[in-house]
Amino acid sequence: MASSPTCKKRLLTDTSSPSPKRHRTDLTLEKKVQLIADSEKLPKLSQKELSLKYGIGRATVSDILKRREQYNSQFKENCESKKKRFPSSSKYGELNEAVFKWFSQARAKNIPLSGLIVHEKALQFSKELNLEEFKASNGWLESWKNRYSIGYFKVCGESADVDIESVNDYKRRVPSIVAGYHNKDIFNCDETGLFFRALPDKTLAEKRKECKGGKLAKERLTVMMCCSSVGEKLKPLVIGKARKPRCFGNINVDKLPVLWRSNKKSWMTSETFKDWIGRINSDMKKQRRHILVFLDNATSHSHDLTFSNVTLRYLPANTTSKLQPLDLGIIRAFKARYRKNMMQHLVMNIEKCKHASELTKAV
Structure with a gap:
């Protein structure tokens, strides 16, 4: 007997593969x-x-x-x-709680706190608690951040298109440019802006809490550095706004380890640059040395200057990030060391201030 349409439909349904389970x-x-x-x-x-x-x-x-x-x-x-739970009886439990309490108070003032600052404060607490074996290692910092659900956040370098062909062409010409000079007489100079009061622009903060910072401290100095290919460092030029800042007190400016100059904007100017290079030329004349100085073609670096013992060679435009030796790590190393000393100073003053802006004024 022929199957009915209903039976055929049931058979098809029964023999088909089962639907995938969720x-x-x-x-x-x-x-x-x-x-x-x-x-x-x-x-x-x-x-x-x-x-x-x-x-x-x-x-x-x-x-x-x-x-x-x-x-x-x-x-x-x-x-x-998100917050992880740890037993309160951990080896450094008392120190961890002290650091977190201090951390919370500092963040309540909107003070940006980097890992380096937390390291310094933890070492201070370890001395107070007689924890001689405590090292404030990176491992401890990561563990502490996880314990209190701390993250690293941005508080709400130069970039330009580099002509690689120009860079390569200039590199090919360097041997002929330095011909006749000893390595000790080949120098590079470059200036950089130093926001000497600026707090970190990133901070550790409790996750899912509002991440605020104080007003950005924009006071700046201009620092001109000059060093040779063998590491000889000439006296840096530092440009500020005041002819003799109040913090200098009774210090004789001429006896500073840097050459101090000033103008309204604390920028490099043609006059300041000419005076600085002139002083270097006088020093080299006394030493009976002839040096070659590579520098970028900033407008303040006058191109019409000639000296008896200093020869200036200008780098091609927009190639600083590839050709400028000082810009390939030396300036960064200087700033890193400055920041470390500054962080130590900040750690000593965080408890004394009421807000981040007050802390910057202590620098």
Whole structure:
């Protein structure tokens, strides 16, 4: 007897492959709270849309929404499910708590705190607690950050298109340019801006807390450096705004380890540059040396200068990042050392100030 259409339909249904099962998805507490928030904000998502978005069944979505108060409360109590729990009886438990308490007070003043600052403060606490074996290692810092759910955030170099062909062409010409000079007589000079009061623009902060910093301290100095290919360093030129800053006190400016100059904007000018190079030429004349100085073609570096014992050679435009030796790590090393000394100074003064802007004035 021939099969009826209904029987054929049933047979096809019974013999076809089963539909794939949905993989079980266990949402974290954070995801559940996020789902609840999605269900409340406009435009509201339906339970079907929520189930597709989070890869769970509609019944699970319904259950989560019914228990929204419970999940929100748990999320708040557990530091938004991110803060890790450690036993309070850890080896450096007292030190960790002291550092975190100090850290929280400093961040309440919107003071940016780098890992280096936390290192310095931890070492201070270790001395007070007689923890002689404590080293404030990078491993300790990572562990401390995880313990208190601390992240590294931006508080809300030069870049230019480099003509590689010009760079390569100039490199090919360098041997002929330096011909006749000993390595000790080949120098490079370059200036850099130093925001000497600027706090870090990134800070450690508790995750999911607002990340604020104080007003950016924009006071700057211009520092001109000059060194030879064998490491000889000439006296740096430092340009500030005041002819004799109040902090100099009774110091004889002429006896500073740097050559101090000033103008209204603390910038390099043609007159200042000419005076500085002239002094170098006089020194080389006394030493009976003839030196070659490579420098960039900034407008303040006058091109019409000639000296008896100093020869100036200008680098091609927009090639500083590739050809300027001082810009390939030396200036950065100087600033890193300055920042380290500054951080030590800040650590000593954080407790004495009420806000980040007050801290910068102490520099």
